[in-house]
Amino acid sequence: MIRYLFILLVLSFASVSCYRAEAENDQPKNPLDVPFGDPYVLYDKASDKYYMYGTGGVDNGFMVYSSNDLKDWKKEGTAYSNDQENAWGTKDFWAPEVYAHKGKYYMFYSSHWKDNPNNELENYRIGVAEADSPLGPFIDRSSGPIFDPGYPIIDANLYFADNGKIYLYYSRCCYKHAVDSEISTWAKEKGMYDEIEESWIYGVELASDFSRVVGEPVLLLRPPVSLDDKQSEWESRSVTSGEVNRRWSEGSYLFKEGDTYYMMYSANYFGGENYAVGYATATHPLGPFEKSANNPILQKNTQDGGIVTGTGHNSLVKDRNGATWCVYHGRTNKTGDQRLAFIDRITLDESGNLRVEGPTVELKD
Template sequence: MNKYFFTGVALLFTMISCNSGSTQNQDKKETEGKTEVYESNNPLDVAFGDPFIVYDNESDMYYMYGTGGVKNGFMAYSSKDLKTWEKRGQVYSSDQEKAWGTKDFWAPEVYKRNGKYYMFYSAHWKNNPNNELENYKIGVAVSDSPTGPFEDMTGEPLFDPGYPIIDANVYFADDGKLYLYYSRCCYKHAVESEIADWAREKKMFDEIEESWIYGVELSADFASVIGEPVLLLRPPVSMDDQQAEWESRSVTSGEVNRRWTEGSYLMKHNDTYYMMYSANFFGGQHYAVGYATASNPLGPFQKSAANPILQKNTENGGIVSGTGHNSVLEDRDGKMWCVYHGRTNKTGNDRLVFLDELQLTENGELKVNGPTVKAD
């Protein structure tokens, strides 16, 4: 799986500096005196949100999972070259005996372990005595094949921290430990901050709800968590924080009274842990990606001064907006890709999948060469 191989060797690709507002159709880089040109294939003809791609060396195929495409479940696509994708049909359905979710099946990620394929996903839990509008939890389903069928392991969510959670991501540490990362939903989570004060003074919103990213150790059998979750990332409290402007755009634009920190993805290079995450409304134009670093998988994490590293380019003459909820893929040749969803002025409101090169600069900064689009 892709997280197993995010090592120093995997990241010895050419270091160049890229602008997240790029509108180029091609990515050029210098390698040993030669210029290599990568044609953009974006957006892919796959209408997924929250895309996740895994390379399966047994079949020598790439498999993609995401939000959408089927009701109350998940479907998959496969590809040999990351350009042409074949629809493989529904791979998980809530119409099964152990299903615990009722609706809103979101953000699947699939990991291979001991010959089995495990799908982590979010859904609305049927155990809802208080009739909460957002009763989201994380579940795990298993299959003998990357194309399913995936069957729920226990008939219950993985765990219940006492608040709604989404966007599971699993990291396999060098010492054999496993870690689960997730986002606490904004729902009923009003937080005081200078942004909230500003919104009240402007008579825009009475309160601002926030989502926060947590991490917790995961059992080896994926059946439970170990210890208590640790808060890792949240929106800035102060308006002087250099992250406050880009992470608060959904509020300051009047779009919605929520600030998100979600869609986390953890990877490691040398002794540094990189957590990529998304901020702002997933259904709006301001959705964007940043990252934070730490020396431990459970933090503390420090957000990068380079944030956001992926965002809309419509203000710079481009056509892409709503870029976010990324994962990372290492392809069969060792090249790293940022896999994310976005929209274009030409394709409308449907979330489509994008792949752009992910690079690590000599000073340790992550760079996404995108968003790019294919030439007309």
């Protein structure tokens, strides 16, 4: 009996030691071998696995990768394709997010809407597809987008509130959305651009069956109007560097901690080196939101001798051990222009300030 108890103690100690070792060495090697922009990770309790979705990897659809530990990822194949009867999108399939809900899986994504009587160059809307498995196949629930606000929209994100309400967040595209601001005036005076287009983040309640929105969308975040605004410098870098005549507020991700709602968002050109992430806080899912004085909390590190640029469009995932990770895309000067997925720890200090512990990089030989 004593021998039996001793063996159990040894095994228990070994198990705890292994767990601690894993917890101390669980930083994935960035960038991951996953060629995604706009990465989103779902932890699925039913299969006890992680699934990653993102922009790229397949034409007119979305790929899915799986992992047991957030480090090593297996390419599973196509999760969604527009080669189906109900498909409403024709091209530019972007930013998928997948949610487990009432025994099903729902993919929210952006695409170019085929209903385009005015032949708009950017005719983007948001749709939802359903599947029985995180691997798909995801089938469009209707032959059109969820709703039409009258302007192009991308980057869907959902929040399930404690009171049962569901909120949809999205970004109005820059396309044909010229906005007057002190940055716009500055750019005109410099002879750089005739106008500056902007994208803005909105929120709206979503029907419980995901079929429609409830009420009118609410403007939540937009680029700064004043040059004196503390956010103006970092959110305007794509303009001030001469990269493009657009300023973005996009890629929103909402979560709640205590009584505070945190909305993470990306600014600047997604294809450039200045893409970066900030956040804002509110006491209600529909705001008003106040941007953090610590922004940006994730950006290129080349100014500090690093090799990572273009960090943005993030999501968060909590692992099975309770740690929270920031998932985003970026580039390195060794891997080239291809956007790759990164995963770094994100923490919240006692004052309620978010901090991303990255970008980290450990390139394979």
